[in-house]
Amino acid sequence: MTAESTIQLPHCDAVNQAIKEIFMSTCGTVAEPCEDLGEDLFQDGVVISVISVMGGVEWSIFLGLPRATAIAVAEGFAGFAIPFDSEDMGDAVGEMTNILAGGVKQILDKRGVNVEISLPSVFRAEGLHILKQRNSHSTRTCYSCSLGPLWTGVIAGCDAGVVA
């Protein structure tokens, strides 16, 4: 998957803002946007969590954590070690995404954009290749933090008021 850096979805910066706040409050680490890390990020295993945002914007928000980052983040969040291949890993990353989406909702609410969020769905995969969907716009932002690299994605329909 490549980064679609030329596309900007309106209000998409809310995800960037929320991820910084969430990683600081849950894991005590600063997540800073960095250069796109390419598909190598996924080859050793990855946990991806997806949550839908519905209302003033219609998005799917993704949080992707490579194996080593997922293990470190889950421990930082829960306060105890969580194996990568466990059900608890899915719970921890799903809860992080739920908190992330809650933060995004709060930011959008302040801008007068009212949204509701779904429950998260979490996937664990190896050698993942994400196929870009037609009739949709997506952005991906990679971050680096003391726990390792991670990324967020936002996918929206073609009528999402994209700024080129």
Place this chain on the structure above:
Amino acid sequence: MQINAMVIDDSGIMRKMVMRSLSEAKIAEFTFTEGTDGQDALSKFDPSVHEMIFVDWNMPNMNGLEFVKKIREMTDHHIPVVMITTESTMGKVEEAMEGGAVDTFICKPFTTEVIQKKLEPLFEKLQDAAESGDGFFGALASKFS
């Protein structure tokens, strides 16, 4: 003092985190019954046993508020309810507090210190109720003395 509490969340890790934080907070000695959602918790709820409820808002099958409404219908005793929420449902939780369904809330992510601070006023209320012998609050709070 021992308290039989229910911890209800569809996320197993969140239930573990809530129970661990409550144990570390040393406010009371808790015995826990876990529920995986409102429906599961309702099947395990016993008003003669459970003295305090910690419940997530956003759950499949039956959400936290629906669960609280059901248990309020089942008993006249006011069982203290602590809602676990994210920023996304804060407004709704505040409405539920104003309506008397929920006693207080804890916003995720939380720490043991946050739980301590949030629960102290609730336990002070219990203490006052114990002194005035006020209903179920009084019965529960009498365990303090």
